[in-house]
Amino acid sequence: MTSNAxxxxxxxxxxxxxxARASDTFIRxxxxxxxxxxxxxxxxxxxxxxxxxxxxxxxxxxxxTTEYLLDGKRGRLIWGALRQAIGAPARCLGALRLxxxxxxxxxxxxxxxxxxxxxxxxLAGRLRAKGVRHLHNHIGENSATVAMLAAHIAxxxxxLTIHGPNEFDHPTExxxxxxxxxxxxxxxxxxxxxxxxxxxxxxxQWEKIHVVHCGVDETxxxxxxxxxxxxxxxxxxxxxxxxxxxLLLVEAAxxxxxxxxxxxxxxxxxxxxxxxIEQAIRQLNLTGxxxxxxxxxxxxxxxxxxxxxxxxxxxxxxxLPVVIMESLALGRPVLSTAIAGIPxxxxxxxxxxxxxxxxxxxxxxxxxxxxxxxTSELDRMGRAGADAVSREHNAATEAGKLAKLxxxxxxx
Numbered sequence: 001m002t003s004n005a006x007x008x009x010x011x012x013x014x015x016x017x018x019x020a021r022a023s024d025t026f027i028r029x030x031x032x033x034x035x036x037x038x039x040x041x042x043x044x045x046x047x048x049x050x051x052x053x054x055x056x057x058x059x060x061x062x063x064x065t066t067e068y069l070l071d072g073k074r075g076r077l078i079w080g081a082l083r084q085a086i087g088a089p090a091r092c093l094g095a096l097r098l099x100x101x102x103x104x105x106x107x108x109x110x111x112x113x114x115x116x117x118x119x120x121x122x123l124a125g126r127l128r129a130k131g132v133r134h135l136h137n138h139i140g141e142n143s144a145t146v147a148m149l150a151a152h153i154a155x156x157x158x159x160l161t162i163h164g165p166n167e168f169d170h171p172t173e174x175x176x177x178x179x180x181x182x183x184x185x186x187x188x189x190x191x192x193x194x195x196x197x198x199x200x201x202x203x204x205q206w207e208k209i210h211v212v213h214c215g216v217d218e219t220x221x222x223x224x225x226x227x228x229x230x231x232x233x234x235x236x237x238x239x240x241x242x243x244x245x246x247l248l249l250v251e252a253a254x255x256x257x258x259x260x261x262x263x264x265x266x267x268x269x270x271x272x273x274x275x276x277i278e279q280a281i282r283q284l285n286l287t288g289x290x291x292x293x294x295x296x297x298x299x300x301x302x303x304x305x306x307x308x309x310x311x312x313x314x315x316x317x318x319x320l321p322v323v324i325m326e327s328l329a330l331g332r333p334v335l336s337t338a339i340a341g342i343p344x345x346x347x348x349x350x351x352x353x354x355x356x357x358x359x360x361x362x363x364x365x366x367x368x369x370x371x372x373x374x375t376s377e378l379d380r381m382g383r384a385g386a387d388a389v390s391r392e393h394n395a396a397t398e399a400g401k402l403a404k405l406x407x408x409x410x411x412x
């Protein structure tokens with residue numbers, strides 16, 4: 001007799017390199033949406049995020065319920081891995097061989113991959129203890145190696161979400177093709193990202209790569225966009241690093257300021273380039289015009305966006321930033337570079353402005369256009385952006401796509 005009962009969703013585990021933190025709102029939102037759909041989701045992380053990343057109660061709660069493979073208790077890690085080696089020697093040996101096969105040349109790299117195999121063996125034990133039936137990993141670099149090895153030892157399927165751009169900078173070094181081949185499926189966050197994954201795997205693997213967008217939730221969706229402010233205020237949000245292009249943005253801001261244009265630019269985020277950016281602000285006499293605000297939680301970012309004319313993203317390399325979705329959802333157009341998956345959401349003249357990456361002159365022209373735009377134009381563009389995000393980047397809808405992939409039979 002065949003049962004018509006709907007099977008319970010499989011117990012999932014999520015793994016990342018450092019969870020939870022200020023910049024992973026998309027992962028926390030995805031986990032929350034899957035739990036709302038009835039999935040049990042256990043979160044694991046290789047290490048803890050820096051203390052300054054704990055910018056909200058949501059981050060703190062997720063850290064409290066996350067298991068960390070490297071938490072200072074190395075004896076626990078080694079003992080847990082040894083137990084797996086005794087209980088499943090063939091699988092552990094196979095994982096060690098796979099780790100070495102995926103390692104770049106060099107003694108140091110091979111040693112690191114032995115460490116990944118050790119972490120994977122310990123994680124496999126924890127997955128078994130929790131009854132996990134599927135392991136999912138965000139970002140395709142080191143933690144994805146651990147996920148692939150742990151799934152091999154535990155005898156369960158694993159999958160990946162690939163964001164870019166880092167994975168596309170050194171795909172062979174991180175064995176991206178091997179990870180795709182062994183995965184149950186791969187989620188790319190944009191059509192552009194999927195095309196890059198197609199480049200690094202055999203054509204017979206293409207069908208397992210799906211576009212699953214990052215999304216925003218009810219915090220940003222479902223509210224009528226507020227009228228844009230008349231004040232000349234711009235916001236840029238992201239980690240202060242080379243690839244985000246903030247140093248170029250500061251240079252462009254100085255050129256606009258020298259023209260006598262009055263405006264304010266707020267940089268939200270932190271990172272390794274903060275000292276250089278602070279120095280540039282001083283040298284270019286931008287104190288009082290450009291402000292570094294540090295990391296903020298979602299509610300504070302929401303307020304900052306609403307009080308601005310537009311979001312400015314001068315990045316050199318990206319996937320498809322969630323902050324662009326947040327800005328558009330709130331009815332604030334976006335000035336960004338025409339790279340990676342960004343043009344799939346930001347349409348020049350429709351809901352924002354696109355400029356070539358790396359061009360100070362084009363960035364200056366873009367800032368001029370934003371500051372000169374009448375509020376009626378900003379309102380029209382903002383509403384078009386909110387509609388696009390509602391259609392294509394609803395967190396609940398995108399989590400539903402993942403739920404279907406997680407619930408497929410293992411041999412599908």
